[in-house]
Amino acid sequence: MTKSKLNREWHLAHKMPAKATLEQRLEWHLEHARNCQCRPITGQIAEEMKKRGMTIPGA
Numbered sequence: 001m002t003k004s005k006l007n008r009e010w011h012l013a014h015k016m017p018a019k020a021t022l023e024q025r026l027e028w029h030l031e032h033a034r035n036c037q038c039r040p041i042t043g044q045i046a047e048e049m050k051k052r053g054m055t056i057p058g059a
């Protein structure tokens with residue numbers, strides 16, 4: 001069995017809403033980083049977390 005960084009089960013259980021608000025996206029990415037490492041937190045989400053003094057998981 002190949003080891004994947006993608007936590008498929010978590011993704012299936014946590015679909016990002018099509019019109020997610022920034023709050024929802026921040027929350028999703030925080031939860032995502034705790035459960036899955038398929039992609040790092042970058043761009044607007046990372047900027048917003050820095051602005052709020054939040055720790056970026058995995059950064």
Ligand SMILES: [Zn+2]
Pocket residue numbers: 006007011032036037038039
């Ligand atoms: Zn993932």
